[in-house]
Amino acid sequence: MTPVRVRFAPSPTGPLHIGGVRTALYNYLLAKKTGGTMILRIEDTDQTRFVPGAEEYIKEALEWIGITLDESPWHGGPHAPYRQSERKPMYMQYAMQLLESGNAYYAFDTSEELDEMRTRLEAAKVPDPKYNSISRMEMKNSITMPEDEVKAWLEAGKPYVIRLKVPRKEEVRINDLIRGWVMVHSSTLDDKVLMKSDGMPTYHLANVVDDYLMKITHVIRGEEWLPSAPTHVLLYKFLGWETSMPQFAHLPLLLKPDGNGKLSKRDGDMGGYPVFPIEWNDKATGAVFMGFRESGYLPEATLNFLSLLGWNPGTQEEIFSMEKLIETFTVERIGKSGSKFDIQKAKWFNQEYLKMMPNETMAAFLAAELKKKGVELESSKLVRICALLKERVMFLKDLPNEATYFYQTPTSYDAELWAAKWNDEAKLVATEWKKALETETNFVAEQIKHHIHDITEKNGIKMGKVMQAMRLAMTGVGAGPDLMQIIEIIGKVETLKRLGNVV
């Protein structure tokens, strides 16, 4: 397998969407599988959209999910810099090259003039108004203007952009790894701006130039880029880089869980589930976007969930660690259609990973959480608690709350259950049980159960009839793991105290 060079190229305009994380993941998997290189490049050519903190967010999010970078703005690499803003001086020469070969031209139109053009074309019922081989002839550019005038304007410092001169009649083909051959006629393409008037390249020029310079072999990106891919192909051709053009793979989108459309920021807020890997505090608006991490999802579970959204191994396996993914992943098995984002499945994965988590690991987490509440328990006890609780919680963060009765004498009892279950029989059993336990020296679940068993039998009461009441007395709530185990962990002193409280 030839080692690939792939890149994930986010723009630092806000928090990284979970779909972006998936894109990064697929890139990463291919890189690792082939023993290749994973590159991160910051696409910050739009200085007006720069959002402070976004870069750090991207870094942190990728680290959290377990994606490591071989080359990036933070790690450096042989093709540094990895921020397009820092590569600014590199782009103009390629624009000039295109200008010289007649594949690009200067355009001086103001935004007002562009608007006018659009309204004019719309009025003329042109189906798709755009700056192209026809309309460019009506505009202020180096194709329509005399050469010396262009020169004069340039020298006078008139603002200009450089546009790609898209050929009038040409079939542009692109062999997408996921979709196969896609053919677009150049007449449907517009003369994309390559260099903006602020001297920065647009995405189109920058990504082609950088991918070429960074020797990228595979461009794996979202489907939203498919429509502009033919423009990029044209660019490779005009720059003379056709033979080193990367292979393209346009990933299907992540869709809203209900209804239609692609997954957006708002969906998370409305549905009460995260659509971002980690929490993002929007400093401009003060809004907080919830993250998988903060919502209690384990990175392993999030990773597993994400990996299967649009890709599948072709087998019935579905628990995948990063290592397993790297081993199993192939671009061929990426699907073509968009996937609806189903948070239920994410929850299930989280539960699965929680069940696999060693009790000791879980106990360490519990200990830290309890410490915040000023509660300290011996670690052996915490491990036993976790063993009992691990299969009943969906999230790690539910643990402290679920474990309340292990460290806190009930201050109240579930009222409805109390009314239904607490009766004379229950009181009798509780009283006798307490008495029996007082003299028990071997305070273990088996013995504890043995006593209540004897008591109910002796009094002709079915154990099942009073167990709920006993649970209520001991924990205050109606649900939980095996009561005898709970009691054993709580210990004799506390148990007698709790029983004493109800009899």
Place this chain on the structure above:
RNA sequence: GGUCCUAUCGUCUAGGGGUUAGGACAUCUCCCUUUCACGGAGGAAACAGGGGUUCAAUUCCCCUUAGGACUACCA
């Protein structure tokens, strides 16, 4: 509107010219049980429609429909 992409249970998906169309999540029933959960067993649940091609189409082709993306001096 235009260009492009897509179409198997509610969801993620496997499959593929002849199958009882498979799995998982969710859902329902039952079992286990001191409760809840876990676990176990089972159920319901899909090839968007219409034309071709073919002995045979859910699978291949075309059209329709539906959905999606893009349509900026944003990425």
